[in-house]
Each structure stands twice: as C-alpha cells, then as structure tokens.
Amino acid sequence: MTDILLRPWDPRSADDVDAWLRGHVDPEFRRWNTPIRVITDTASARESLAAKTADGATGRSMAFCVTDAADGTILGQVSVNAIDRILSNAVVGYWVLPEARGRGVATGSLLLAARWAFAEAGLHRLELGHALGHEGSCRVAERCGFLYEGTVRGAMWEAERRDAFRDVHRHGRLATDPEPEPKAP
Template sequence: MTGIHESSSARPGTGFDGSHVLDGHGLRLRFWDPESAEDVDAWLRAHVEPEFLRWNTPLRTITDAEGARESLRAKAMDVAAGGSAPFCVTDAADGTILGSVAVNAIDRIRRSGVVGYWVLPEARGGRVATRSLLLAARWAFDEVGLHRLELGHALGHEASCRIAERCGFPYEGTLRGAMWEAGRRDAYRDVHSHARLAADPEPEAP
C-alpha cells in the first residue's frame, strides 16, 4: 500500500482518538498502548539500546519495564490533551513493532510541531524511519492542519540527516548547544535543524 489511509481524524483544539491508525508505505502507525506488554517491551528495548542513547538523552531515564510503562502512560496523557501524537510503527502485514515516530510540541495557534523517530535495531536498513516519517508528516499537515514541522538531530548523526532530507525536511541551520550530550544533563551539543512546510512538495516514497 502506498497511499495513506486514516481510520479516524483529529479534531482541532482537542485530543486525539486513541484508536487512530495510519496505513501506508507497507506500515501501520498506531498510538502506543501503555497496557500492552509488547509495547512496553519495545519501548524499554529502544530506550536502553546503545545506539539510541548515543544520540538521545530522554527527559525520563528508563531502565526497567515499570519505567517504560510509566513513560508510555505519560505519552497517552499528552495524546489525550492533543499536545503530541506518538505513533508505534508496525509492519502492515504482521503487526511487528519496528520503531516509533512522533509529532510533538503541537502548537495549534502557530500551527507547528516537532517530529522525532527511532527504529529498533532488528528493523534498521529497511527505510522504516523514512516511510513512517512521510506518513506522520502528511497526517500532521492534512489532518491536524499544521503549517510547519521541525526536526532536529545531534550534529554528526548522518543517518538522521539523510532521513530528514529524503522526507523533504531541508537543513536550515545549526543550533548551538541545543541538545544534551549523550547520557548527561549538564553538558550540551549542537543540533542540525531541519523543517518542512505544508506547501512544500511531497517527496516520493521509497
């Protein structure tokens, strides 16, 4: 499947329907479920994985299943409030969890948001991040009505830079000291800033 199908739509000014599903590019995107053991396990595995921690320092340190569940419960509350849309990325054919893509910091007045993504180690190499980001971005523009999506990654994260460019997020500049250093909250590193506008051309799916 190459098009995007939404099972329900977001209502401006409100939270999102927890049953919301996006289908396209061989993927199915759904919201994370904090009561699902499979979701909790995938969330935990991602947040303790060395490559993830090399490029990200989460606000909440996650080291066990209970911490992962509490993190997902906090995400679910933000979904209900309409502040973010964190999607669990799954294989459309068999439902295997592949990674995550999220539209965060949703500002309905400025009509902007910030996107982020990660892929589990066993799913890397199949352009999962590219395909899921294309789906999430189109949903954010068409269904949520956003005008601008921003994307930032640590300087030196070339894979993330390539994903941004493939998905129509051109490089806009370098933000000095805008992200924590890996594993620290008392030191900072520079960030490559990318963005895409709703009026920008739609990139071709891989």
C-alpha cells in the same frame, strides 16, 4: 522499503511496553538521545509510555507505534511533539528498533507522520532536530522533504548527560512544500 502502519501506543500492552523499553535502552538510541524521562526497566517504560499517551489525549503531541503492515511486528516509534496550535507547528522525532534498521522504516514512518500532521492535525510547519554528526538521521530528514535550515548551538544534551550540550542540525518542512518522492534508504 518495508510496508508500515502507524497506530497509537498502548501502555497496557506488554508488547508495546517491551518495545518502548528496548527502543530507549538501545545503545545506538542512547548515543544520539538523552530522554527527559529516564527509562531503565519495565516499570519506568510503562510510566513513560502512559505519560506519552496522556499527552496525546490533550493534543500536545501524538506518538505512533510503527508496525509492519503484514504481521503487526513493532518496528519503532514516530511522534509529533510540542504541537503549537496558535503557530501551527510541531517537532517530529523517531527511532527504529535495531532489528528493523536499514529497511526504510524511519523514512516511511516520518513520511506518514508528516502527512498526518499536515492533513489531520492541520499544521503548517514541522521541525526536526538531530545531533550534529548523526548522518543517518540527516539522510532520513532529507529524503522526507525536511530542508536543512542550519545548526543550532548547544540545543540538546550530550549523550547520557544533563550537564553538557551539543549542537543540533535543524530541518524544516512546510505543509506547502511538495510531497517528496519515496526513495530507498
């Protein structure tokens, strides 16, 4: 597993904007996700990243840039979204740039984000949803202690569409659940 660090994204950084763009236009990302904000170029990536950063300032979410601990290379993104302070829960999501896949980046970043959500944000429950059939994401969830809780029908858009829906595997982890042992990808 790659040693990683989480840091805030910077919409003023050309490197951050470029990585955000590459992550969102990646065909494998697009196969499993249809973002609410359409990102197709540097301008739309900067706008999206600025909005995501602004959400973090309000406490509604926290998006982390995942970097290689040794050299700072951007590897992907992990976020704690839809933070509900009353119910003490949130939804987590992540993606990894193509060149960083297969090195445990998603697992490592999700473990770190969950630790942040429970210890720093004081949340009780985290949910993770992925499209049915996305076995890689299912394995990451399980390695990070997110138990499979069921299939939610028609809960996310089909790839590249906003007029058709697909089912989602729902996983959850509680602050009271034991910390999972790190496992290889």
